[in-house]
Amino acid sequence: MTNISDQLDREDSRVRHDQGIGGAVRAFLDRVKSGDLGMLPVFIGLLLISVVFSSLNPVFLAPNNLVNLLFDAAAIGLISLGVVCVLLLGEIDLSIGSMSGLASALIGVLWVNAGLPWPFAVVLAVLAGAAVGLLYGFLRNKFEMPSFVATLAGLLALLGLQLYLLGSTGSINLPYTSTLVKFGQIMIMPAWLSYICALLPGAVIVYTGMNTNNRRRAANLSSPGMSVVFAKAIIITVALVFCVYYLELGRGVPWMFAVFTVFVIALEYALRRTKWGRSMFAVGGNAEAARRSGINVRGIRMSAFMICSAFASLGGVFAASRLASASQQAGTGDVNLNAIAAAVIGGTSLFGGRGSAWSALLGVIVIQAISNGLTLLNLSSSLRYMITGAVLAIAVIVDSLARRSRASHGRA
Amino acid sequence: MTADKGELILKLRGVSKQFGAVTALKDIELDVHAGEVVALVGDNGAGKSTLIKVLAGVHQPTEGTIEWCGKPVSLDSPGTALELGIATVFQDLALCENLDVVSNLFLGHEINPWQLDEVQMEVRAWTLLRELAARIPSVREPIASLSGGQRQTVAIARSLLLDPKIIMLDEPTAALGVAQTAEVLNLIERVRDRGHGVILISHNMEDVRAVADRIVVLRLGQNNGVFTNETSHQELVAAITGASENSVSRRMARKQEEAV
Ligand SMILES: Nc1ncnc2c1ncn2[C@@H]1O[C@H](COP(=O)(O)OP(=O)(O)OP(=O)(O)O)[C@@H](O)[C@H]1O
Numbered sequence: 041m042t043n044i045s046d047q048l049d050r051e052d053s054r055v056r057h058d059q060g061i062g063g064a065v066r067a068f069l070d071r072v073k074s075g076d077l078g079m080l081p082v083f084i085g086l087l088l089i090s091v092v093f094s095s096l097n098p099v100f101l102a103p104n105n106l107v108n109l110l111f112d113a114a115a116i117g118l119i120s121l122g123v124v125c126v127l128l129l130g131e132i133d134l135s136i137g138s139m140s141g142l143a144s145a146l147i148g149v150l151w152v153n154a155g156l157p158w159p160f161a162v163v164l165a166v167l168a169g170a171a172v173g174l175l176y177g178f179l180r181n182k183f184e185m186p187s188f189v190a191t192l193a194g195l196l197a198l199l200g201l202q203l204y205l206l207g208s209t210g211s212i213n214l215p216y217t218s219t220l221v222k223f224g225q226i227m228i229m230p231a232w233l234s235y236i237c238a239l240l241p242g243a244v245i246v247y248t249g250m251n252t253n254n255r256r257r258a259a260n261l262s263s264p265g266m267s268v269v270f271a272k273a274i275i276i277t278v279a280l281v282f283c284v285y286y287l288e289l290g291r292g293v294p295w296m297f298a299v300f301t302v303f304v305i306a307l308e309y310a311l312r313r314t315k316w317g318r319s320m321f322a323v324g325g326n327a328e329a330a331r332r333s334g335i336n337v338r339g340i341r342m343s344a345f346m347i348c349s350a351f352a353s354l355g356g357v358f359a360a361s362r363l364a365s366a367s368q369q370a371g372t373g374d375v376n377l378n379a380i381a382a383a384v385i386g387g388t389s390l391f392g393g394r395g396s397a398w399s400a401l402l403g404v405i406v407i408q409a410i411s412n413g414l415t416l417l418n419l420s421s422s423l424r425y426m427i428t429g430a431v432l433a434i435a436v437i438v439d440s441l442a443r444r445s446r447a448s449h450g451r452a
Numbered sequence: 453m454t455a456d457k458g459e460l461i462l463k464l465r466g467v468s469k470q471f472g473a474v475t476a477l478k479d480i481e482l483d484v485h486a487g488e489v490v491a492l493v494g495d496n497g498a499g500k501s502t503l504i505k506v507l508a509g510v511h512q513p514t515e516g517t518i519e520w521c522g523k524p525v526s527l528d529s530p531g532t533a534l535e536l537g538i539a540t541v542f543q544d545l546a547l548c549e550n551l552d553v554v555s556n557l558f559l560g561h562e563i564n565p566w567q568l569d570e571v572q573m574e575v576r577a578w579t580l581l582r583e584l585a586a587r588i589p590s591v592r593e594p595i596a597s598l599s600g601g602q603r604q605t606v607a608i609a610r611s612l613l614l615d616p617k618i619i620m621l622d623e624p625t626a627a628l629g630v631a632q633t634a635e636v637l638n639l640i641e642r643v644r645d646r647g648h649g650v651i652l653i654s655h656n657m658e659d660v661r662a663v664a665d666r667i668v669v670l671r672l673g674q675n676n677g678v679f680t681n682e683t684s685h686q687e688l689v690a691a692i693t694g695a696s697e698n699s700v701s702r703r704m705a706r707k708q709e710e711a712v
Pocket residue numbers: 471474475476494495496497498499500501502503543
């Protein structure tokens with residue numbers, strides 16, 4: 041190790057520089073204390089949910105129930121992934137439910153009724169979503185229309201279009217033998233592939249960790265050391281392998297969920313490691329400052345609304361394939377609330393400028409676990425709505441309190 | 453003495469800016485040459501920041517022409533101004549509090565847009581900050597955790613990043629410590645010696661005299677004379693306040709009487 045005070049970023053003696061695993065843990069505790077909770081509430085929430093529901097009904101933790109849970113989570117999860125993008129800018133899209141319903145209606149009409157090949161219908165549905173997002177972005181940029189008003193209008197308009205498309209029959213059944221429906225109901229990853237996928241993140245963490253460490257050392261910057269990297273990789277690998285093993289006791293890992301996870305990883309990369317992602321956080325944090333830095337704020341807004349609606353469409357397609365039908369009920373009820381709640385519960389702030397793609401994945405598992413657990417207890421949907429509403433309220437309260445605490449600790 | 457400093461980079465003629473009923477700028481003329489420090493002084497609300505924002509592409513002028521290196525340009529967005537080589541330190545700094553120092557420094561101009569090069573950006577950040585004798589404990593903390601002066605240093609460092617032709621500083625030393633103020637003044641001189649133009653806004657006449665080649669006075673949104681650093685203090689204050697009999701001269705007279 042080089043002399044510490046020689047390193048570029050180690051000149052200020054006032055800063056405690058955390059080294060090794062102990063340092064990483066200490067830094068994490070500091071962050072939590074200052075209100076930078078990250079994913080912590082989710083893990084605590086999941087633990088609570090598991091304990092409560094499995095004590096009420098042991099089936100809750102049965103492997104096959106969890107497999108079903110993942111099947112159900114993918115559609116809402118995708119919608120929630122889009123919500124993360126608009127929330128990062130401090131905007132909102134209330135029409136995601138209607139958009140997903142419209143997309144499933146489009147699948148029914150284009151594929152079943154008009155006879156287009158299904159991949160074609162899926163692409164068209166997603167493009168329709170992007171076009172709706174373009175319109176929202178335009179209304180926001182051109183007329184400064186608050187997004188919650190524009191999308192509230194969209195909620196009704198899109199629902200109307202969905203009902204119009206489905207016409208008098210009210211619902212269109214999708215053929216059971218098709219790949220699209222199998223994808224939503226029975227397709228499971230082969231066990232060997234699941235295990236490889238479980239090992240991959242650990243390997244990537246070690247590889248990039250090593251790379252970063254070497255480059256930082258070469259550039260005369262302090263490097264956190266490999267012990268933290270290895271610890272992180274080992275914890276994640278063990279956790280993932282255990283999850284796969286447990287799911288393999290049942291049917292295994294649904295392809296649907298795997299595809300959703302790939303989208304999560306792609307968005308996370310785009311948000312953390314690209315200029316576009318940096319601009320998203322900047323616009324969400326201080327739009328005027330972002331503009332003065334030469335960022336195309338309108339373009340960023342436009343892209344966020346388009347991605348949101350496109351993900352909502354894709355989520356609608358997933359939902360249709362899960363239910364094997366395109367119905368008038370698709371996308372109505374608690375879909376909107378659940379998708380937004382998932383993003384917030386996962387740690388994406390409603391106030392803009394904070395969040396991550398992972399929040400969609402973790403949040404949707406929480407939401408789906410609650411809904412699944414309550415269904416197992418044979419509770420009516422009225423109670424389910426009330427409980428999910430309460431969970432959302434709690435998540436927002438945690439978000440607001442954490443924000444206040446961060447402000448007083450100077451962490452924005 | 454200034455005309456031979458270098459070529460004319462920036463030339464404003466008849467620039468006006470209206471905010472509804474308020475005329476913030478009227479018929480402004482301003483020249484900036486390469487290798488020259490132009491100080492912009494005036495009372496609160498004289499229109500200095502507005503002028504800077506027009507040049508930074510933040511506000512569009514209601515009237516008037518702006519010439520850049522002899523060619524008329526329209527600065528229709530901050531991006532255009534940055535591309536031409538006009539960098540600005542705004543009075544309100546315009547930093548993103550939720551991002552860390554490195555992200556703020558490189559905002560909009562990240563190295564390697566498809567796979568951000570954090571290591572290289574961090575190294576460059578430390579070098580820039582060191583040039584300014586910055587006292588910043590960590591560049592990986594969000595801006596929200598920095599003091600006012602530290603934020604100002606970050607904003608100044610950011611303006612240097614792209615090696616601009618002209619840098620405009622709106623009260624850059626208002627919150628800075630003694631050493632950091634001296635570094636900023638040194639920096640202004642270094643930037644000038646490299647053949648770049650500087651526009652400096654400051655209420656501190658000592659700093660202005662120390663570095664400025666020309667002192668342009670704005671009063672109530674209009675040009676009110678161009679001076680050099682040999683101009684007497686009284687004359688300058690008179691131009692700023694618009695009268696030789698003003699609160700500053702009255703206060704001076706009173707102090708002198710008390711001393712007698
Ligand atoms: N965005 C705006 N909308 C309306 N009026 C504005 C706006 N910005 C500035 N003004 C007005 O323009 C005038 C000039 O303001 P400006 O900020 O340029 O003053 P200044 O010379 O920078 O003053 P200070 O020394 O206090 O920073 C003021 O009367 C102000 O009220």
